Amino acid sequence: MPMSTPLHPFLWWVWATALAISTAKANSVVLALLTVTATGFIVVLKATPAPWRGSFRWALKFGAWVIIIRVIVGVLIGVPVPGRTLFVLPMIPLPSWMAGIRIGGAVTAERLLATAHEGIILAAIIAFLGAAASLTSPHRMLRLLPIMVYEIGVVVVIATSLFPALITSIARIRQAQRMRGQNNRGIRSWRKMLIPLLEESLARSLELAAAMDSRGYGFSRKRSRYRPEKWHTGEYAITCICILSVARPQYFLVLAAIGPLFSAPARSVKTLRGAIG
Amino acid sequence: MITFSKVSLIYPNSQNTVIEDLSFSVREGEFVLVMGSTGSGKSSLLRLINGLVPHHTGGILAGEILVNGISTQNIKPGGLAHLVGIVGQNPLNGFVTDIVEDELAFGMETLNISPDVMRKRVEEVLDLLSLSHLRTRSIASLSGGEQQRVAIGTALVMHPKILVLDEPTSALDPVAAEEVLSILHRLVNDLALTVILAEHKLERVIQFVDRIIHIDADSEARIGTPEEILKDSLIAPPIVHLARALDLPVVGLSVRQMRRMTEPLRSRLSKLPDVIEDSSASGSELVVLNKLSCGYGSKEVLHNLSLTIFEGEIVALMGRNGAGKSTALRSIVGAITPRHGSVTVSGRNPTNMKGENRAQLIGFIPQEPSDLLYGQSVEEECSQADNDNKVAPGTTQALLAALLPGISPHTHPRDLSEGQRLSLALSVVLSAQPELLVLDEPTRGLDYTAKASLVTQLRNRTVLLATHDVELVAEVATRVIFIADGEIIADGPTLQILLSSPAFAPQVAKVMAPAPWLTVKDVVNVIEANL
CATH class of the missing domain: 3.40.50.300 (P-loop containing nucleotide triphosphate hydrolases)
Structure with a gap:
């Protein structure tokens, strides 16, 4: 039984963008949180074990920082919002032409909630883009890009394949030097590591470039495609839900988030039927 | 063409x-x-x-x-x-x-x-x-x-x-x-x-x-x-050295050719008693692994590994790519923390040792010896090692000169050949006089000359090495351990283990089978002693 073919890489970006627009439009914290949870499920279920898989996790972490910073900034600087006062910060006097803006002052529950709300919506949008990044192989994306931007693509290939390698090299070299009895703290230890690391990365990039060169890369201006990626029924169906969700987010947002799940069952039903009949 | x-x-x-x-x-x-x-x-x-x-x-x-x-x-x-x-x-x-x-x-x-x-x-x-x-x-x-x-x-x-x-x-x-x-x-x-x-x-x-x-x-x-x-x-493979040592008129290139050419010799030698050197360990326990399990993420690489290495042994760890050799080495040198079980080297736990204490206990040469090196010249590298290991200035340089003479002290380590770089890394590590020397795949990219110099460097120490190089193992190891899927499947004297598996038998052994000789030197010694 062949593996179910993965969804078109562009679809994930259509999906993530639609979720982002809908979430911004719905402007509801509950919906946003639900959608992020649903997206998390999709990432866990559909992401392949690859170096970019961690993008979603990084996006969540980054989102958390965005919320924190947004709340701090919102509390410190801004226009006064009337309501129940929680606590009062000392106010910094500003010149008179900046009337209406203040730093410090009374912090009301309403103001805290409003900034947290904005922060969460923003973090959700970041999470959706992170999910799309976890779910698409940059290499597959690049093969779909027009030949004109392919040159840039190659730079990205080298960068994306070198970055994970760089991380493993750092770990390996630090470990080796620790084994030599070197102390691993401080800037000096990084300087020691930098030399073998740069040497290795440079050698590796040159080797990759040489390999691409000797495989005819860039020699022919035209480029054919092995097994062109197509937009199937599943992709169309998900796109439809995404459009609906942009139009009426309050009804369709969560449905759109779990949309990609429905592309597989059609196939499993067929398999099941095949197994029974 | x-x-x-x-x-x-x-x-x-x-x-x-x-x-x-x-x-x-x-x-x-x-x-x-x-x-x-x-x-x-x-x-x-x-x-x-x-x-x-x-x-x-x-x-x-x-x-x-x-x-x-x-x-x-x-x-x-x-x-x-x-x-x-x-x-x-x-x-x-x-x-x-x-x-x-x-x-x-x-x-x-x-x-x-x-x-x-x-x-x-x-x-x-x-x-x-x-x-x-x-x-x-x-x-x-x-x-x-x-x-x-x-x-x-x-x-x-x-x-x-x-x-x-x-x-x-x-x-x-x-x-x-x-x-x-x-x-x-x-x-x-x-x-x-x-x-x-x-x-x-x-x-x-x-x-x-x-x-x-x-x-x-x-x-x-x-x-x-x-x-x-x-x-x-x-530069010649062992099989050719054998042909030269036996004064055969032509050099054989395959085991089959060599067996044909050595047939009369082998029939004469078959009457000889087997001369098997007794290489059983006499030293005290140096490395003890007790039911060790290690892994990365959800994958367990080693399962319940128990093993004792004695002082003075040269142990070769062999097995397929991905069998867990490197993981075993790295857990012994304390680079990874075991999930279960324990590792002790000379009675101490290697994971939390630091600085010169570590250097004096275990010398580790990783697969890429250049990972250890960061100096701008051979000289700088050597004096850094003297400093780190608190030995007299010039010790490392002297070691290097003994291992491989003729390396200019002003060369950048990057410009050395693979063999020279390995020698430099070895002298840096050996300057601390470690009790145990651990090498991961040391002969990768080495030619026969560099390999021969490595062999002389390894003798008379306690060594643990992971390698695919059967000929090196035959030359230097006293004991061989086979690992498959994270478990020890064979452990014993080199002679016994290498002869029992055709894929891992050295060429000389295949030619001279069933006589239990692994290297050209073994064969020559026996012939000189008996003819």
């Missing part, structure tokens, strides 16, 4: 020519081996064939190279992509995509070959190299041998006339190496592919090749049949 006429090569910022006045020609369907010591210009020679040198590396090329009638002077490597397939030393560094099938298609896509032709060729190559069950796998998850096969596949889909390989088996275990070489042998015979290959482990390839290009230290090159070249070359 390939013609070199009066080719000389010099790299920029260098005084010495890499290749001087080299002329030879290779016909279609020949299997040619390029041999020479490290740094003799083998890789440069291979890369000249598709124009990577000098188009990609720079340098001045004199003379003319014709590949299928095309001069490489005027055409970039990409223009020869359909003619010459090249597989680098480390295939993983040359992969562009992440899935096996996409990787095979990449070269054809760049040459704008139509999709249906591509599909057909990908299928062909998948079948030819028995890769079809791996087609949708991610390349990073494949074993070393599989990756090497994919790399050969990426070259073959272009339907080249020439295949160029740089040390294709240096990172592979004997079984995987055998697999790759027999595929090459088949391609030469079935498709009349021309194969040019560089390799240090001559014992693996010598029986397949038609001709040898031998580059010696002063970049003089000779070309001839294996018998001609190996008759008197300094």
Whole structure:
């Protein structure tokens, strides 16, 4: 039984963008949180074990920082919002032409909630883009890009394949030097590591470039495609839900988030039927 | 197919020519081996064939190279992509995509070959190299041998006339190496592919090749049949040394040939009693693993490993690629924390040792010895080691001079050859006089001379090494441990373990079987003592 073919890489970006627009439009914290949870499920279920898989996790972490910073900034600087006062910060006097803006002052529950709300919506949008990044192989994306931007693509290939390698090299070299009895703290230890690391990365990039060169890369201006990626029924169906969700987010947002799940069952039903009949 | 006429090569910022006045020609369907010591210009020679040198590396090329009638002077490597397939030393560094099938298609896509032709060729190559069950796998998850096969596949889909390989088996275990070489042998015979290959482990390839290009230290090159070249070359596999030691009229290239030639000798020797050296350990326990389990993420690499290594033993850890050898070494040196069980070295736990205490207990040479080095010159590296290990200034330098004389102290470690770099790393580590020396795959990329000097460095110490190099094990180890799937499947004296498995038996043992001799020296000793 062949593996179910993965969804078109562009679809994930259509999906993530639609979720982002809908979430911004719905402007509801509950919906946003639900959608992020649903997206998390999709990432866990559909992401392949690859170096970019961690993008979603990084996006969540980054989102958390965005919320924190947004709340701090919102509390410190801004226009006064009337309501129940929680606590009062000392106010910094500003010149008179900046009337209406203040730093410090009374912090009301309403103001805290409003900034947290904005922060969460923003973090959700970041999470959706992170999910799309976890779910698409940059290499597959690049093969779909027009030949004109392919040159840039190659730079990205080298960068994306070198970055994970760089991380493993750092770990390996630090470990080796620790084994030599070197102390691993401080800037000096990084300087020691930098030399073998740069040497290795440079050698590796040159080797990759040489390999691409000797495989005819860039020699022919035209480029054919092995097994062109197509937009199937599943992709169309998900796109439809995404459009609906942009139009009426309050009804369709969560449905759109779990949309990609429905592309597989059609196939499993067929398999099941095949197994029974 | 390939013609070199009066080719000389010099790299920029260098005084010495890499290749001087080299002329030879290779016909279609020949299997040619390029041999020479490290740094003799083998890789440069291979890369000249598709124009990577000098188009990609720079340098001045004199003379003319014709590949299928095309001069490489005027055409970039990409223009020869359909003619010459090249597989680098480390295939993983040359992969562009992440899935096996996409990787095979990449070269054809760049040459704008139509999709249906591509599909057909990908299928062909998948079948030819028995890769079809791996087609949708991610390349990073494949074993070393599989990756090497994919790399050969990426070259073959272009339907080249020439295949160029740089040390294709240096990172592979004997079984995987055998697999790759027999595929090459088949391609030469079935498709009349021309194969040019560089390799240090001559014992693996010598029986397949038609001709040898031998580059010696002063970049003089000779070309001839294996018998001609190996008759008197300094670099030779053990089987040839055996033929020379026994004064055989011709050198045998395969175990079969050698067995035929040594038949009278063996029948005379069969009446001798077996002389087996007693190499049982007498020292005290140094390393004790107790029910050790280790792993990364959700994968458990070692299961319940229990093992004791005694002082004065030289233990070789062998097994397939990915069997857990490196993990075992790294848990012994304390680089990874065990999940269950314990490791003690000389009664202490290696994971939380630091500084000179660690250096005096365990010396570890990783797979890439250059990971240990960061100085700007050999001199700086040595004095840093003296400082770190609190020994008298000059100790490390003296050690290095004893291990491998003739290294200029002002050289940058990067400019050393593989063998020299290993010696430098070894002297840095040994200057602390560690109780245990641990080496991970030390002979990768080493020629026979460098290997011989390594062997003398290892003697009279407690050593643990992971290696695929059967000949090194036969030469130096007192005890062999086989690991498969994270478990010990065999453990015993070298002689007993190596003779019990045909894949891992050294060539001399195969020739002289059933006599229990592993090296040329063993055979010579026995003959001298008894005849």
